[in-house]
Amino acid sequence: MISFKNVSKRYPDGYVALNNIDLSVEPGEMVFLTGHSGAGKSTLLKLIAAIERPTSGTITISGQNIAQLKLGAIPYLRRKIGFIFQDHKLLFDRNVFDNVLLPLQIGSFENHMMVSRVRAALDKVGLLKKEKSMPIALSGGERQRLCIARAVVHRPSILIADEPTGNLDVDYARDIMAMFTSFNQVGVTVLIATHDASLLEDTQHRVLSLKQGKLAA
Amino acid sequence: MIRAWLTQHGFVFFLTLKRLISTPVTSLLSVVVMGIALSLPTGIYVLMENLQSISGQSINSPQMSLFLKSDAKKEDIDKIKQRLEENSQVVDFQFVPKDVALHQLQQSNGLTDITTHLVRNPLPDAFIVHTLENTPEALDQLQTVMQKWSEIEYVQFDSAWVERMSALLKLGRFVVLMLATLLSIAIIAIMFNTIRLQILTKRDEIEISKLIGATDSFIRRPFLYFGAIQGLVGGVAAWAIIAFGIETMNKELIELVKLYSFDLSLKHLSLEDSISLLLFSAWLGWLGARLSVASHLWQIEPN
Numbered sequence: 001m002i003s004f005k006n007v008s009k010r011y012p013d014g015y016v017a018l019n020n021i022d023l024s025v026e027p028g029e030m031v032f033l034t035g036h037s038g039a040g041k042s043t044l045l046k047l048i049a050a051i052e053r054p055t056s057g058t059i060t061i062s063g064q065n066i067a068q069l070k071l072g073a074i075p076y077l078r079r080k081i082g083f084i085f086q087d088h089k090l091l092f093d094r095n096v097f098d099n100v101l102l103p104l105q106i107g108s109f110e111n112h113m114m115v116s117r118v119r120a121a122l123d124k125v126g127l128l129k130k131e132k133s134m135p136i137a138l139s140g141g142e143r144q145r146l147c148i149a150r151a152v153v154h155r156p157s158i159l160i161a162d163e164p165t166g167n168l169d170v171d172y173a174r175d176i177m178a179m180f181t182s183f184n185q186v187g188v189t190v191l192i193a194t195h196d197a198s199l200l201e202d203t204q205h206r207v208l209s210l211k212q213g214k215l216a217a
Numbered sequence: 218m219i220r221a222w223l224t225q226h227g228f229v230f231f232l233t234l235k236r237l238i239s240t241p242v243t244s245l246l247s248v249v250v251m252g253i254a255l256s257l258p259t260g261i262y263v264l265m266e267n268l269q270s271i272s273g274q275s276i277n278s279p280q281m282s283l284f285l286k287s288d289a290k291k292e293d294i295d296k297i298k299q300r301l302e303e304n305s306q307v308v309d310f311q312f313v314p315k316d317v318a319l320h321q322l323q324q325s326n327g328l329t330d331i332t333t334h335l336v337r338n339p340l341p342d343a344f345i346v347h348t349l350e351n352t353p354e355a356l357d358q359l360q361t362v363m364q365k366w367s368e369i370e371y372v373q374f375d376s377a378w379v380e381r382m383s384a385l386l387k388l389g390r391f392v393v394l395m396l397a398t399l400l401s402i403a404i405i406a407i408m409f410n411t412i413r414l415q416i417l418t419k420r421d422e423i424e425i426s427k428l429i430g431a432t433d434s435f436i437r438r439p440f441l442y443f444g445a446i447q448g449l450v451g452g453v454a455a456w457a458i459i460a461f462g463i464e465t466m467n468k469e470l471i472e473l474v475k476l477y478s479f480d481l482s483l484k485h486l487s488l489e490d491s492i493s494l495l496l497f498s499a500w501l502g503w504l505g506a507r508l509s510v511a512s513h514l515w516q517i518e519p520n
Contacts, residue, residue, distance in 0.1 A: 072433075105228065
């Protein structure tokens with residue numbers, strides 16, 4: 001599903017975020033990516049969605065080499081991926097429903113299909129009753145769940161989450177992890193970056209550890 | 218597929234209308250500015266069209282009038298006829314006897330009162346001559362020749378007026394073209410700036426849309442719709458300004474022409490011209506938006 005071969009990323013200022021990474025994630029797998037802040041977790045996730053381009057190496061997503069992807073093809077790659085951003089990236093000028101609607105509008109879905117999909121996604125994350133609320137009126141945990149609803153509403157085959165439990169208390173974090181597990185159970189490939197060691201204590205899933213741009217064994 | 222496409226375009230259309238209505242003062246001001254800018258060249262164009270239709274057909278077919286001496290007899294008239302037939306410069310001519318001329322004068326508006334008071338017919342017999350060439354030089358030459366004929370009192374030749382009229386119309390067309398060009402550029406510049414500001418305020422939305430897979434055309438679309446719709450509304454405003462102007466002028470003209478018992482009113486923009494105006498203004502708005510989007514959107518790349 002996702003495979004990195006000799007992937008390095010050096011930023012224009014000379015900082016090397018990733019150094020010769022090899023990794024492979026199977027379809028339907030759930031993988032944790034851990035490491036201190038600045039270890040390169042976010043960079044690695046951004047490379048998958050072509051938000052950053054690698055300096056060298058090849059990245060293959062469902063058989064497609066995205067290091068050589070043309071600019072015009074990037075939107076279609078991103079539609080296969082549901083991305084939960086560390087800073088949420090919600091639109092504060094529109095309500096909860098319209099925030100979740102956006103990926104469907106972008107993906108040219110039909111009108112009648114959109115409404116039921118949005119409601120289904122909101123129901124899954126427990127925000128159905130708040131569909132008319134503005135994001136500013138939501139708590140931190142609710143915003144995180146809104147971000148998840150937006151990431152899954154178009155039913156992507158890959159779900160990527162960057163610090164999804166960042167500032168949440170333990171109960172909230174556990175709820176959110178349960179959601180990811182349930183998405184994974186219906187066949188979605190899930191990749192979660194976190195520095196929260198408590199999430200990983202009793203996980204049966206694979207844990208990849210990044211240290212200064214390199215994968216630790 | 219088509220339904221999804223329609224859904225998307227319908228959505229953007231209503232979103233754009235919502236955006237226009239959500240900032241009523243700004244939108245209204247832009248529309249008024251565009252309307253005034255467009256109404257200026259279009260208004261002059263309308264006046265010129267009216268001037269051209271009032272000034273009549275004589276512009277394109279110059280003609281000479283040969284007035285005979287008032288004591289001209291049948292033989293004199295025949296002599297002139299023969300000479301005109303022989304002249305290679307004359308394409309066609311028409312004899313207007315004095316009685317017919319008087320009758321025509323009585324028929325024409327505004328002069329009925331005057332002609333009924335005439336004791337005798339003051340008009341001479343005349344020939345109306347259409348010439349082969351219509352260059353001022355050729356006409357002048359012909360005029361000199363005919364003026365020498367002893368039966369002729371006077372050769373009237375309206376080339377000077379024709380020339381002035383067509384020169385005036387030519388100048389008018391040039392002014393319209395120049396104004397239209399300059400003001401079109403102004404409208405494009407206004408729209409360019411409006412869209413630039415919109416892009417700045419929608420930075421987050423653009424960035425997030427790109428992050429979740431929006432194509433460039435998806436991101437461009439609302440801005441292009443905005444430009445085209447605002448341009449169209451600006452065109453409607455221009456049309457309304459011109460219609461109002463013509464109505465007002467016609468009211469004034471009615472007073473004026475009453476005094477001369479004369480029938481004259483200005484015509485509105487034709488249907489074709491109205492449609493052209495609206496399409497052109499929509500296109501200008503679209504173009505301004507397109508240029509703005511092309512020069513600003515690429516700067517917003519998520520990272």
